[in-house]
Structures are given as structure tokens and as C-alpha cells.
Amino acid sequence: MTHRLASPWVDLLLPLSLSGLLWERSGNPAGMVLILAIWCGFKFLRWLPAEPVYGVLIGVLVVSLSAVIHPISGSAPTDLILVLLAFAAGLQQSKAQWRGGLWLVLATVIVSLPFVEFDRFNSNLEAIPWSVLRDALPQEAVRIQKITINRSGYLYGLFALVGYGLYRAEVLPWLRRVAAVVGVLSFVLALGAASRAAFLFPIAALIVTELCWWNRYWVARRATSLAVTVLILALVFNLTLYWPGSPMVAQEPSDIGRSQVAQCFVSRSLRSLPEFLVGQGYDRVSHHCAGKVFLPGRTSGIPHAHNVFLHALADQGLMTLSLMLVAVSLVFQRLFSGLAGDAGSLCRTGLACALFILASSLVESTLLKTSLQQVISGYLLAIAWVSPRASKQENFRTIGS
Numbered sequence: 001m002t003h004r005l006a007s008p009w010v011d012l013l014l015p016l017s018l019s020g021l022l023w024e025r026s027g028n029p030a031g032m033v034l035i036l037a038i039w040c041g042f043k044f045l046r047w048l049p050a051e052p053v054y055g056v057l058i059g060v061l062v063v064s065l066s067a068v069i070h071p072i073s074g075s076a077p078t079d080l081i082l083v084l085l086a087f088a089a090g091l092q093q094s095k096a097q098w099r100g101g102l103w104l105v106l107a108t109v110i111v112s113l114p115f116v117e118f119d120r121f122n123s124n125l126e127a128i129p130w131s132v133l134r135d136a137l138p139q140e141a142v143r144i145q146k147i148t149i150n151r152s153g154y155l156y157g158l159f160a161l162v163g164y165g166l167y168r169a170e171v172l173p174w175l176r177r178v179a180a181v182v183g184v185l186s187f188v189l190a191l192g193a194a195s196r197a198a199f200l201f202p203i204a205a206l207i208v209t210e211l212c213w214w215n216r217y218w219v220a221r222r223a224t225s226l227a228v229t230v231l232i233l234a235l236v237f238n239l240t241l242y243w244p245g246s247p248m249v250a251q252e253p254s255d256i257g258r259s260q261v262a263q264c265f266v267s268r269s270l271r272s273l274p275e276f277l278v279g280q281g282y283d284r285v286s287h288h289c290a291g292k293v294f295l296p297g298r299t300s301g302i303p304h305a306h307n308v309f310l311h312a313l314a315d316q317g318l319m320t321l322s323l324m325l326v327a328v329s330l331v332f333q334r335l336f337s338g339l340a341g342d343a344g345s346l347c348r349t350g351l352a353c354a355l356f357i358l359a360s361s362l363v364e365s366t367l368l369k370t371s372l373q374q375v376i377s378g379y380l381l382a383i384a385w386v387s388p389r390a391s392k393q394e395n396f397r398t399i400g401s
Helices: 008-022 030-047 053-069 078-090 095-115 123-127 131-136 149-169 173-192 196-214 216-221 223-242 253-269 273-278 284-290 308-338 344-361 371-385 388-400
Strands: 116-121 140-144
Touching: 008 030, 008 095, 008 371, 030 053, 030 078, 030 371, 053 078, 078 308, 078 371, 095 116, 095 149, 095 173, 095 344, 095 371, 140 149, 140 173, 149 173, 149 196, 149 344, 149 371, 173 196, 196 216, 196 344, 216 223, 216 308, 223 253, 223 308, 223 344, 253 284, 253 308, 273 308, 284 308, 308 344, 308 371, 344 371
Parallel strands: none
Antiparallel strands: 116 140
């Protein structure tokens, strides 16, 4: 039974979870969540004979289901729990398991196509220099059913990087072509989502990843310092983006509004030491700031921080934020060092995805509310913990056959 559950075909439930959108038109439908939960449960069950703690994770998953399906707030306790559970589902997978898993993650793009809808005007079209092409494309923004355009763009941006990774890693020419086509389609859909981050961040992630890959031995020797550098650059980026009067946001009314929302979250979090350490609970800061700051063209305030880390600081406090920063640092440290190892090609894909996830989390509350987004993000971050032991066993089996 263990071998059967270890089959990468279990990951087929990941893209199939989108079929839950047929049953309920929502960004977080019950059908989609149930299929994701079955997928996660099977992944945990595979490791249960060797690691009894996975039985605890199955229990956490089951107990959390009702709160995931029926959230009582915009940011629910189950948001980060689902990310952690998906991360655990990907831990210690072998290179062969990751190869199958990534292909089935990429298949989510194809499964999502029947659910694509069009929303407001797509301002990203202005980035296309050729007017003929610009006018020929749909002028409305793309989204996956009721998932918002920003969150839909985030998913497609992430899928584009998975397609890039498979294109670079596959040996068979026809598989490389399939990965390239689906990856490019994902990027086009990300461009069509009208999200600036979903359009620009994949390009930036690819450039940085390729630079690291071509200098991978140098990068691997400095993995720890480079991981710390990534966090410092992220902090500097956020300070320049959200600091009062920053020239980066002075020209755009929407960016000024986002900056004011972030400042409100920070000031509210610093109100008292106990609340600063352990947080103020879900949505209390969100409700307060939503009544204070209104973005242009909106009649209601934004109930999130436009930043994953600031939102975690407000809801769960400094202790949770510190653990998140440690986890992010470890992910990058392992991916940087892994570039020069046996799983280097896989770590290249993981690095591109991790860079995109981090960059997006600095300007959007990417891990709120949308379960598919939470699960795929946590799962892909686990690439940093690819199993070297399983990889060696696969090599022995290959030689023996």
C-alpha cells in the first residue's frame, strides 16, 4: 500500500481540485477544498508507517476542514495551517516524485481554462509595444471564476515558472516543447490578469535564477549569506514601498493607498507589547484599517495589509512573524546550496518559485482565503527539502535495471 500511495499519480488530485469550481462559484469552494484535503491526506498516509507524526498532521487536516470550507473571516486561522500542511506533503520527496508532481501542478493551467472569466480593464496591455497585437487581445482582465484577478495572476505566474523549470530540466524534446507551451500560456494568462506583480515578478525571478545557476558553485559556497541578503533586500524594498512619502509611490494613487494600509497595520500592531508579541487575532486590525484607508475607486477599505508578513504580524504577532522569516531564510539557504548538488536542476525550479512567492508576498496578501493558492505555494516551497536518500536509491534501481 505504501508503494501505491507513493505514486506521483496521487498528485493528479492537485489540478483536479479545480473541478470543484463546477459545484460552487467561489474563490474557496467546498468541492475544491475536499479534493485538496484528500490529496494532502494521501501524501501524509504515505509517510505514516515511518513517521507517526504524520498521523498528527492528518488529524490537524481533518479538524481544520470545516474552518477552511466555511471561513468566518477574510483571514482565517486555517490560512497558514493549509500552507504548512501542503509544505509537509512535499517534504522529502525524491527527484522522481517531484518530476511527476511538477508536471501535474503544471496541468492545473489546462484544467483552469474552462473556468476563466473576464473582469475589469487590463492595464497590463499598455506594456505591449505593438498596437496591433495590443488591440487584438481581450481588453478585460482574466481571472479563475471568483478568485480575484490578483490571486489568479499569482497562480498563473507561479505556473509559468514551473513550466520554465520543466523546460530546462527535461531531456526529451517533446516534453520540453510541452512545458514551454504551457509555461508561455501561463505567462500570457498572468499578463492578462492585470496584476503588475504577476507580470513583472516572473521575469525578475527568471533573471536572478539564471544568474545563480550559471554561478551555482560560487552561490552554493555562500548560501547562508545570500539567504540573509535576500531577506535584507526584501526589507529594504518594503521600506521604500511603504515608508511615508516614499518617491516610489508618490505618483500612483493606488500605491499611496497601499502604503497607507501597510502603515496602519504596523502602527496598530505596535499598540501594546502583548499584542505585538502574540497578535490581535484574526481580522481585528483588518477591520480597523479598512475603516481608515480607502483605495481610489473603491467604496470600502481593503481588509488586508497587501503584505503577507505585515498581515501575520497583525494577526499572529512577532513570534509567528519571526518563525516565517526563519523558514524563508532556510528555504533560500537550502536552495542556494542545492544548486551545486545532485538535485541542482530541481533546486533551480524551486529557487525561481521561491523568489516569486517572496516578491509577491511583499506587495499582496497572497496566502489569504484562496485554498488552491495556499496549497500550491506551500507544496513548491518544500522543493528545498528534496530527499537525497531517495534519489540515491532511484539511481541504484536505474543501474540495476
